[in-house]
Every structure is written in C-alpha cells, then in structure tokens.
Amino acid sequence: MVKTDSIAGEPASQPDQVAAIAKLAREAAGVDIIELKIAARGLPESVPIARLYGESPEFDSLKRLAEEWRLHPERKTGTAQVDTLTSFIDLTNRHKTADSAIFANTDWKAPALTAVIDYHAVEGTDAQWLKHRVHYAFPLSEQWKTWVSTNGKPMAQADFAQFIEDNIADLSSPEALEVTDYEAKFATKIATPSELVALSRGLAVRVESKVASNVVLQSGEGQIVWDEAHQGADGKSLKVPGLFMLSIPLFHMGETQRVPVRLRYRIREGSTIWFYQIYRPDVAVTERVTEDYEDAMSQTGLPGFIGKPEPA
Template sequence: MSDKNAIAADPKHLPAFDLNTAAWLGAKAEGVEIATLTNTAKAPGLPGAVPVLLKRGTAPGVEGLERLLEPYRQFPARKTGQATAQTFEAFCNLTVRHLTDHSAIFANMDWKKPTLTAVIDYHELAEGHANFGKHRVHYAFPLSEEWQKWVAGDGVKMDQGDFAWFLEDRVAELSSPTEEEKLQYERDFATTIATPAQLVELSRGLQVNVESKVKASTTLQSGEGQIAWEETHSGADGKPLKVPGIFMLNIAPFFMGDKVRIPVRLRYRPAGGKVVWFYQIYRPDQFITQHVRDVLGEAREKTGLPTYEGTPEMPA
C-alpha cells in the first residue's frame, strides 16, 4: 500500500492543524457562493431569511444580492409615488383603480388650500401591521379665478372709481337672495340685502359721482347707508344713493366645482370729501369647509373607503 493510500485509510497519519490554519486555508480559497441569512432574532417586519452573496478569497465578505440584480429588474418591488388628479372625478377613478382593503382617504380642511389624499398602501386593520404609505393619489382643489379675485380683494380699500368697475366686472357672480336668506341675513346684520340689479345701479351711480365730494353720509332706519354729493346729480337719476349693507355671491370656489352661496358685507367710509369702499366675505371658512366635507362624503360613497379629516402620519 502506498503512503498516500495509508494516510487516507488511517486519519492518525493526517498532519495536525488548528482553527487558525483552517481559516487561513478558507481565506485562500477563491470563489463566491449564494447563501441564506436567517432572521434568527425574529425581528418584526423583516423576512425570515434573505439570500446573500458569500465571497471567499483574499477579501472575504458578505454582500446583498439586490445591488447585483437591480439592473435586471423587470418591475418595481412595490407601488410607490403620488398621482396628481386635476379633477375630483379623476381622483375617484384613480383611487378605485388601485385601492386595497386597507386604503384610506385623508382631507386637509384648510379652507384656503384644501386637499384630498388617498393612501393606497395604508396600515392593515386585522393584523395591525404597518404599511409603507408611499402609494398615493392626490387632489388639490383648484381654486377658480373668480373666487381668487374675490378672496384677494377681501377687506382691500378701493377708491370710488375702482370699486364701481369691480362691481360691474363681477356682476355675473352676484345673486338675488332667497326668501330664507333675506329673512336670516337682514335680521342678523340689521341691514338690507341687495339684488344684483341694485348693485349695478349702485356701481353706475358711483361712476357718475367719481369726481364728486361727499356732502352727507347717513344711516337709514332700514340699515342702509345713504350718500349725497355736493353736486345736484347725486345718483344716476339725480337722487342720493342708497347703499345696501350686504349682498349674495353665488360662486364656484373650485374650478369646475359646485357653486356655493356666500354672504358679503358691503362697507364704505367717507374720508376727506371722498368715499373709500371695501367688502368683507362673511365667514368664508365655514362655507368652504362645509363644501369640502360634502365632497369628502361623496368620495366616501364613490370609493367605499374610510375617510378622515387630517393628514396621514407618514410623509409622502
């Protein structure tokens, strides 16, 4: 029997070496191997095991496979990103297309910039597991040009000529009060409520007297104001002008949205022989907030999802 065969048959003849020698020999070996890294700590939210790349040789180590495989990805690992809907209908359609059993809709109720956001991958209810919340559909109520002009001019003082032209340009957004509105607002504000025709008459009277000096300004028993000028022609018909204290807007605050009826207080102040005019939209936050709540209820009906007034806890 040869020496080689004798050594193989009898392990006592093998040369002795320790663990350091084995490690050195392993490090000298070349090559890579796909191994499994087990989540022995049972950390929540992590998989039970993941594949890794085990490298041997002069620079041994462990490396994740994701970086190597990512260039060959055929589709994303999960849905992410935020779709922006330009209409409420598009918001509902996109939400329905992607929704899951755990999706939810959040409404930002800021009346100046309200929004709806559907979080498609929201948290699970049954098992209580958290989700990423990175797939969303967003709808920012687009403000109409008409509403933006009224809000921009709210409380801004105007001279007589500018205010007269403002009323003429915005006459399409004015509305006659209903009987219920007439009773409510004339009682609450102790003044008369104007029709669009009365406001047009007022604006034309203001244009006639744009260069005139105020002779007298009085408040009538009805709550109306009355302005007389030094010239004989105080109004378009030669009479002192009566100024109502309130009028109604019938306007769509949001582009292609439903119209909302909002009362507006009409104000003026005599100053140095002239009159300064301005208006104040009465509690626009209440009217717009209620409108957003109505739209939120409609979204709940169309999508079948739970709705919340607020914002999701995770960032977009």
C-alpha cells in the first residue's frame, strides 16, 4: 500500500516519509524552554518553564533543577544566638540594612533583644522575609544566679555566715542617694561591706549559743544578745542592719547593676534563722534590659520597639 500526502493526495517520497516520522518523534518527546510572563506583585516579570510534548502535554518549573547547581543560598536566613550584648551589637552592625529593626522583650523573667535584619521596608508596600535575625536572650550571670537561688530561703546561722563570707565581693557600700531613699523608705540602716563582714564573723562564733534577747533599735537595726559568757571577738552584742547593697552584673559579661537587699532573721526556740529578700528583682532586671536596649539602638543606629517581631 502506497502512503499518500493527506493534503495533495499524491504519493509521499521516501525522504519526506522519514522526515515526517522524525517530526512526530520530536513532538512526542520534545521539550521547549519558554518564558512565562507574570504580572503580580512580589514575583519577577517572567520565569522560564519547560513545555513538555507527548501524549499528555504539560508545563514544568525549572527552579528545582536550577537549585541543584546553586553556588550560594538564595537569601540570608537563620537566627544567630549570641551570649553578650557586645556580640549582639557587632553582629547586627555587620548585617544590618536600612530597614532592619530591633525588638526588646522586657519581661524580667525572660528578657531578650532580637534584631530582624530583613525587616519590612519603611517605604513601599513589598513585604520582606523576616528570616534573618540576631537574638540575645540575656544569659544570667553566675553572681545573679547565686543570689537568686537562695533568695528568701531560711539558713542556719553558720550557713548564713559562710554565705556572706563566700560572696562578700558582690557587696557594695551605699551611695548617698541610696542612703537617703532606702533608709527613709524602710526605716532601717544600710550596711557597708565591712559591717556585713563583721556581722558574719560575729555570727560564726555563736553557732551553739542561745538567744537571750532581741530588740529593734531606734535606727531600725536589730540587736541580738546571746546567752553566753563570751560574745564574739569584741565581746559585744551584734547590731543587724536591715539592708545591704549588691553591685553585680545581672547578665553574663554585662554591666553591673546596683540591687538593694533586705536582711531578715527570725528567732526560733533560742536559735536564729537568717534569710534575705532581694528588693524588687523585676525592677532591677527591667532597668538593666532597658539600658542595654537603648545602648543597642544607639550603637547600631536602628529603630527599636518594645515587644516581639512577627513570626517569620
């Protein structure tokens, strides 16, 4: 049977038949790269796609194939966790753009600073990815953790004397404004470090003694007298101040913060139980976080906001 051309009705030559077969084969399994025009915000004007031929023609994206050959990431992503305020500032300065922003969580139980490098632009309506960040979670210093760990917990006299001796470097003499403010507010005297040392050493020699009397002096100090022949190194009763000051960094390698602490004791069956109470630890932490937040804005030149950024 002789094949004829469907249009002319004439027999097709052998070369024409081969060419027709080859054309059909290409159309059955061929691939063309074409440009797809796009008119949508946030997308490029056009993207390349593959047009597949065959019994079921279709279009396919070339992006996943191209990604296999990528030499660099498409954009900066991830959250860097830093341990010091200095590192937070330096790393933010390294990556910041004109639209970067700093957010501060001032909750004293979980304070944090977060710089969103790829934050939404100030001008224009195009959104950004919000996936490149620097996070500083204010890791607590060892000194602050030590004082917080036993805050409000009762201690035997010997244990308290040892605790004061071990942490004497954290104590500070009161400043003039602190004396005026706190002594009037609490109606008691603020101790100097040397007075606390004398108190701890005086307590150490009375571990087995029974309390004979306990009075509150006009100054607001307590006075404890032990029923014992010898009364310590100087042979006198001890005056117990009602307050003392700490000067310690609240956060790892951070600036020092002055924190007032109330000194308390109770008499139980002739024995003295000691404890202390940090005055408004939330205020101390919030003040320190706020100052560090302001330093971060000043040294990076970025705007700041109290709160948390949008999820990425």
